[in-house]
Amino acid sequence: EWLRSWLLTGFPWLYLGNAHIDTWLSGWAPVTGVYGLSFIVAATAALMFQCLKKPFSQWRWGHYVAILLILSTWSAGLTLQSMNWSHAYGEPLQVTLVQPNISQHIKWRPEQQPITLKLLESTSAQHQDSDIIVWPENAIPLFAHQATRYLNRLNILGEESHTTFISGIPYWQPETRNNPRKLHNSVITFGDGTDSIYHKQKLVPFGEYVPFQHLLRGLIQFFDLPMSDFGPGPKNQQPLRIKKDGYSILIAPYICYEIVYPDFVRHLAKSSDFLLTISDDSWFGSSIGPHQHLEMARMRALENQRYLIRGTNTGITAIVDQSGRTLDQAEQFQQTSLTGQVRLMSGLTPFTRWGSTPILLLCLIFLIVSCSRRSRQ
Structure with a gap:
């Protein structure tokens, strides 16, 4: 989505995060911007897929951590909705x-x-x-x-x-x-x-x-x-x-x-x-x-x-x-x-101050970790 915002003059239309302007995740928007919401949506889908791949009886501690992470992230969005960064x-x-x-x-x-x-x-x-x-x-x-x-x-x-x-x-x-x-x-x-x-x-x-x-x-x-x-x-x-x-x-x-x-x-x-x-x-x-x-x-x-x-x-x-x-x-x-x-x-707001830089750095870290794991495998 970030590449699409500037590549060939850019066309930042239909981001995943825009669909969540009226959900709990919207509380993250003043903190991370719309890219942060898109990141959370993608991460939620990926973690849920990893959990659902295996029967519940075969879950390990990592599966429970993933579910806890999903629930806490979405719940934090609801809490952040009451934050007033401006007045x-x-x-x-x-x-x-x-x-x-x-x-x-x-x-x-x-x-x-x-x-x-x-x-x-x-x-x-x-x-x-x-x-x-x-x-x-x-x-x-x-x-x-x-x-x-x-x-x-x-x-x-x-x-x-x-x-x-x-x-x-x-x-x-x-x-x-x-x-x-x-x-x-x-x-x-x-x-x-x-x-x-x-x-x-x-x-x-x-x-x-x-x-x-x-x-x-x-x-x-x-x-x-x-x-x-x-x-x-x-x-x-x-x-x-x-x-x-x-x-x-x-x-x-x-x-x-x-x-x-x-x-x-x-x-x-x-x-x-x-x-x-x-x-x-x-x-x-x-x-x-x-x-x-x-x-x-x-x-x-x-x-x-x-x-x-x-x-x-x-x-x-x-x-x-x-x-x-x-x-x-x-x-x-x-x-x-x-x-x-x-x-x-x-x-x-944090987003107004720092823009999309923090969430893009987080994406970069995930890419580096993912690539290093693949190379070891």
Whole structure:
């Protein structure tokens, strides 16, 4: 699973550990991360297999130790669920997540753009009592420099209502002497004067960029998808910074499937008050994909013990607490919005501090011991 997270750009989907977000093992997530849960599941299966290979009457002391180890590990997970590695501070924030439910087939058409912009603005105007209003990935179907007048109007709305807007938007970075031109999949803040920006780093192959595009583009129509020429953002980016009552609030932003990378998420989570992920899962249609995506986002909230808000185009839009529980979610494939409260969290879990390094070292030790035993045999 670890190799799959980075080999050939990585695709860390469907880990064994993700299936245990709602079981006793979830208590281990803030300690070991999702790889630790996968390790425990694999070890449990291996030990049980070794025990069941022989009739109970032929068991030796090692078989009893294996069963005891399984029971104690799972029981420890239940105990760890009550551990609070982080704590809430300050007043809760009221957030509204707008779910526009716009089909990919019409999203980028010029005639659809004013309809989309009006929908976002009118829906948001109904929630001016919220501290933060979130629009999904690439919600604004214009480049940032093309949407200046629109953003200025919303800046005024945000200043009047003391509301911060956060939205996904394509961002065009013109060519300079030191940097080539780039198109970024980005998220921006506006309305409170902070104007923070984050450029997506983990791009989806063939969806957002085409590997070896000088060879593949034009060869097959599939490789000419709209908006599939994005470039990755720099690696040293900081959390989004917004203002509330004179204080700065730091938000760790993740766009689309960036949220499924455990160690990538923890780096920004270290210095953030809560997590934000925006996505457009309409590509999945009515498949199980959006449900899996939400499940993995819940795991990130639990690993770092931070609240997480998830704004999407077609669903599943949700608010998740620091224990990975879904507090509320919007109905999928509906033009709607979701309003709830988010707590600011402080403190670091063992996983946030050290990441997957301890569990990977443990795996390495097991591999070395296993190989040495085989060589002796």
